[in-house]
Structures are given as structure tokens and as C-alpha cells.
Amino acid sequence: MEEYRRGGDRLDLAPHLTDITEELDHNTLMGGLTYEFSNAEKTNNYSVYASGQHTDRKSFYGGLGGGRTAQDSITAANAYGNTDDLALLFGGQFTRNFKNNDILTVGAEYNLNRTEDDIAGYNRFINQKVNSIGTFAQYEWKPSEVFSALVGTRLDHVNVEGHYNIQQVNRTSNIDQTVLSPRLTLLYNFAKNWRLRGGYARGFRAPQAFNEDLHISSVGGEPQFVILSEDLETEYSNAFTASLNYSKNFKKLQTNFLLEGFYTDLENPFTTVSTGATLPNGSILEEVRNGSGAYVAGTNFEMGISPSSKFTFQMGGTIQQSKYREGQVLFEADGTNPSETNIVIEDFVRNPSIYGYLNTNLRVFEESNIDVTGTYTGKMTVPVVVSDSGFLQLNESDPFFDLNIKLNHHFDLSDNLQMNIFAGFKNILNSYQDDFDIGATRDSDYVYGPSLPRTFFFGIKFGNLHNL
Numbered sequence: 001m002e003e004y005r006r007g008g009d010r011l012d013l014a015p016h017l018t019d020i021t022e023e024l025d026h027n028t029l030m031g032g033l034t035y036e037f038s039n040a041e042k043t044n045n046y047s048v049y050a051s052g053q054h055t056d057r058k059s060f061y062g063g064l065g066g067g068r069t070a071q072d073s074i075t076a077a078n079a080y081g082n083t084d085d086l087a088l089l090f091g092g093q094f095t096r097n098f099k100n101n102d103i104l105t106v107g108a109e110y111n112l113n114r115t116e117d118d119i120a121g122y123n124r125f126i127n128q129k130v131n132s133i134g135t136f137a138q139y140e141w142k143p144s145e146v147f148s149a150l151v152g153t154r155l156d157h158v159n160v161e162g163h164y165n166i167q168q169v170n171r172t173s174n175i176d177q178t179v180l181s182p183r184l185t186l187l188y189n190f191a192k193n194w195r196l197r198g199g200y201a202r203g204f205r206a207p208q209a210f211n212e213d214l215h216i217s218s219v220g221g222e223p224q225f226v227i228l229s230e231d232l233e234t235e236y237s238n239a240f241t242a243s244l245n246y247s248k249n250f251k252k253l254q255t256n257f258l259l260e261g262f263y264t265d266l267e268n269p270f271t272t273v274s275t276g277a278t279l280p281n282g283s284i285l286e287e288v289r290n291g292s293g294a295y296v297a298g299t300n301f302e303m304g305i306s307p308s309s310k311f312t313f314q315m316g317g318t319i320q321q322s323k324y325r326e327g328q329v330l331f332e333a334d335g336t337n338p339s340e341t342n343i344v345i346e347d348f349v350r351n352p353s354i355y356g357y358l359n360t361n362l363r364v365f366e367e368s369n370i371d372v373t374g375t376y377t378g379k380m381t382v383p384v385v386v387s388d389s390g391f392l393q394l395n396e397s398d399p400f401f402d403l404n405i406k407l408n409h410h411f412d413l414s415d416n417l418q419m420n421i422f423a424g425f426k427n428i429l430n431s432y433q434d435d436f437d438i439g440a441t442r443d444s445d446y447v448y449g450p451s452l453p454r455t456f457f458f459g460i461k462f463g464n465l466h467n468l
Contacts, residue, residue, distance in 0.1 A: 001028045008063065009440075016076040019440035020063035028055045045095040050088075057083040061216040062223055066440040078121025078281070079216075079223060088112040103140040105152075108133070115209070119216075122281055124225060128162035128173075128209055138183075146189040153182040158206045166225050167279040173228060179204050195245040203239070205270065207232040217445045224284040224390070224445075226272060233290050236267040256304040262320075266294040269324075274390040276334040284390040293325040294348070310363040317356030317376070322348035330383060331392045340391045347381060349394075350448060354378030367410040371424075374403040377449065385443040400431040402450040410465075418465040423458035430454040 008021035015021040032051035038044060062079030064072045093107035110133050117126040138152030155178065162173035185199040209228060217224045243260035268290040275285050298320025306312040327344040360372040377400040383392045406424035413419055433449040436442075 002026065015060040015063065016073055016079070018063045019066060021060055023060040025058040026055060028053065043097045047093045050090045052088045055085045059083065063440065079119065080121065081117065081119035084116045086114045101142045105138040106136070108135045122223065122283060123165065123167050125165045126209055130208055131159040133157045148187045150185040153180060155180050160206055160208045162208060164209065164227050166227050166285065167281060169227060169285065171228050171230060173207055173232070175206055177206065177234065193246055193248040197245065198242045201239045203237045205235040207234060224286060226286045226288060229287045229289045232288060233268045235270050237264055239264040252308055254306040258302040261299045263297040264295060269294045271328055273329050274331045274392065276332050276340065276389050276391070278389060291324055291328050294323060295325070296320060296322045312361045315356065315358040319354055321353060322351045331390065337389065340387065340389065343392050343394070349381050349383055352378035352380040369408055371406040374401060376401050382446065382448050384437060384446040397448055400449045401429060402431055403428045416464050418463065420461040420465060426452050426455040426457065428454060
């Protein structure tokens with residue numbers, strides 16, 4: 001796959017001669033192979049698989065930032081970079097189906113990820129290699145028709161060797177650890193059409209640079225980089241869930257209702273802190289650190305109604321609370337500007353406490369249907385950078401309701417050739433962010449809410465669509 005993108009101003013000029021440009025040129029090679037076989041009774045099933053992906057990316061994120069001198073162009077040319085990324089996966093799995101309907105699953109996987117990210121002009125370099133060997137086992141126990149249990153665990157050994165450099169800041173990561181991640185799910189049909197489910201799962205993230213850490217944003221016409229802090233520790237999560245489900249058909253009317261509660265405790269959560277310091281080249285530095293702890297707790301519901309094959313309706317919503325156990329530093333003042341102080345919060349940023357969805361399908365005629373979908377996003381706190389040092393202002397966004405409609409008509413041109421004609425509107429209510437930071441010195445990360453304003457679309461699709 002080859003992919004080229006460019007955004008910004010004055011697209012006819014070289015990137016370093018514009019006020020701001022993001023340019024990405026990807027060349028990606030990917031592939032996978034899976035071999036599956038079973039015994040004659042289909043009780044023993046085997047799967048062996050391998051996949052890989054190599055990406056070569058040439059990038060530019062920067063520009064003149066409003067300047068017009070020759071030196072501004074020379075400085076802007078520092079933003080050219082190259083990324084080389086290799087990811088490999090090898091694994092195998094065995095599944096045993098017993099006569100009493102119990103199921104045993106065991107397997108092993110090996111993951112390799114090697115990343116080199118170089119922006120020579122800014123002396124920014126990431127050289128990271130991650131090796132992970134994991135084994136897993138899971139047993140699904142079904143002692144009766146009304147009760148079942150699933151118990152499993154995964155054992156991972158992770159090795160991370162990383163070198164991270166931005167200007168005069170140098171960090172290394174040398175992690176070699178083994179982590180056990182158990183999980184348990186219980187299911188009880190305590191009455192006809194009623195189902196009670198509960199579960200626990202543990203997860204982790206080893207200290208390493210992830211994809212979002214490779215992204216470069218622009219603030220005040222200068223680049224903003226992310227680097228791992230010294231002695232970054234592994235992040236752990238402990239997730240608990242409980243749900244109540246009711247499902248019943250009243251003749252042709254199908255109904256389904258789900259009520260769920262969840263609680264996730266985060267140990268050493270990864271947090272990104274703006275250090276308030278600028279590097280010698282003027283760029284802003286952010287640092288990934290461990291927080292003191294956090295939790296996400298809430299409840300969500302889902303309901304579905306279908307009186308016939310011509311009409312279906314689904315909707316759901318979530319109310320949650322996402323908080324740090326102690327005040328979390330977002331911006332750390334360096335003391336050079338008396339008007340800038342530490343910014344400390346308790347709630348997660350860019351995380352609404354209320355959100356939901358709806359999905360409706362109506363078949364008007366035999367070959368025509370109407371889809372109405374929508375998502376609701378509640379208020380949330382969104383930070384925006386307002387100074388060259390990275391000083392933040394915390395804004396509260398408005399709620400958004402993104403409503404979409406699509407009309408589709410199907411034609412059978414022959415037994416093997418069909419045609420679909422469709423048209424509609426995305427974001428009919430034009431519920432869209434109205435306070436974008438603009439200009440060459442804008443905060444490029446200050447983007448939230450629905451991705452598109454009110455948009456009309458139409459299309460025609462040909463092919464053997466019955467087989468898709």
C-alpha cells in the first residue's frame with residue numbers, strides 16, 4: 001500500500017516554504033498466512049499463523065510559522081523526517097471440544113516490533129525494539145444449561161530496548177519483565193429470558209513509545225515533541241464488569257435490553273505532561289510519566305426492538321466517571337514566567353462523562369431502505385496551548401449530537417451483477433466544533449467533536465453484491 005497525504009496552506013510550494021504543512025508519504029508492505037486443520041470428529045482444532053508489516057514513512061510537520069526570512073525557511077527545513085517500522089507476529093492455537101460442551105483453548109505467540117524514527121534537523125531520534133513472548137490458556141466450563149464459567153490467563157515476557165533523543169535530552173529504556181494477566185467470566189441464566197454476567201480481567205502496558213508518541217503537533221509555529229520520562233514503570237489495569245440482560249420474542253416482535261456496570265482501576269497510568277520548558281531550537285517538550293493512580297467507573301445500557309424484518313431500532317448510552325486518585329499535573333511551570341503556574345486536574349481530559357448512540361434501519365420497499373444513525377457526545381474538558389512554553393487553558397466543550405441519514409436502493413441487473421445507488425447526509429444538525437485554533441501559530445491538537453460538518457454524499461456501487 002502506498003499512501004500520500006498533505007494538508008496545510010500553499011500546497012503548490014515545498015513544505016518548508018509554507019506557513020504550516022503536514023505531509024506523509026507511506027510505503028507499506030503487509031501479509032499474513034494462516035493454516036488450520038482438525039481431526040475427523042472436529043473435536044481437536046489447530047491453527048498456526050504468521051503475519052508481518054513493514055512501513056517506510058517520509059514525513060514533514062512544520063513550516064515557517066508566520067515568518068518570512070531565509071533563516072525561517074532554513075529552520076523549517078529541519079522538520080523533514082523518516083520512520084522505519086517492522087512488526088512481526090507468529091503464533092499457534094489448539095482448541096479441544098469435549099463431549100460435555102466444555103472447551104479448552106491453549107496457545108502461544110511471539111511479537112517483534114522494531115521502530116526507528118529520525119528527524120535529523122531537530123536531533124530527534126527514536127530507536128526501539130520490543131520482543132514479546134506470550135502463552136495463554138482458557139477453559140470454558142458448562143456444567144449445566146443455566147450456568148457457565150470461563151477462566152483463563154496469559155503469561156507475557158516482554159523485553160524493551162529503547163533509546164530516545166530530542167536535542168540535549170536523552171533517555172533509555174531497558175525493560176525485561178514477566179507479567180501474568182488472568183481473566184474470569186461467569187454467566188448465569190437465573191430465569192427464562194434473563195441472563196446475569198460478571199467478570200474480571202487484568203491488563204498491562206510496558207514502558208515504550210507508542211504510535212501516538214511518534215506524532216508531532218505544532219504550537220505557536222513550533223513543533224511539540226513527546227519523550228518518555230526517566231524510570232517509567234509498567235501500567236496495570238484491573239477491570240470488573242457486571243451485567244443484566246433480558247431478551248425475548250413476542251411473536252414477531254424481538255426485544256433485547258442490557259444494563260451493565262463497570263469499574264477499572266489503573267495503576268501507574270501513563271500521563272502526558274507539558275514540561276513548560278522549550279528546547280534550544282524553540283520546540284516544546286512533553287513527557288510521558290506515571291500518574292499516582294486512576295479509575296474509570298460507570299454504567300451503560302443498550303436496548304433493541306425489531307417488530308418485523310422491515311424495521312430495527314437500537315440505542316445505548318453510557319454514564320461514567322474518569323478520575324485520577326490525586327491531582328494530575330498537565331502543565332509544569334519552570335518558574336521563568338510568573339503568570340504561568342502548574343495546572344493540576346482530577347478528571348481525564350477529552351473524556352465525556354455521558355455518551356450514546358442510536359441505529360435505525362427501515363425497509364421502505366423490497367429493494368429500498370433508510371438508515372438513521374447518530375452518536376451523542378457530552379461535555380468534556382479540552383486543553384488548548386496558549387503560549388510558546390506550552391502553557392494550557394482548559395476549555396469545556398459543548399455537547400454534540402451527530403445525526404446521519406442514508407437512503408439506499410438495490411437493483412439486480414443479472415444473476416451475478418447488481419447495483420446499489422445511495423445518498424444521504426452526515427451530521428444533519430451540523431453539530432460541529434466552532435472554536436478551532438487557526439493560523440500558522442495555532443495549536444494543531446485542539447480538535448474535538450464530530451470529524452465532519454454537515455456533509456452530503458452519494459454513490460453508485462457495481463458488483464456481485466450478494467457475495468459481499
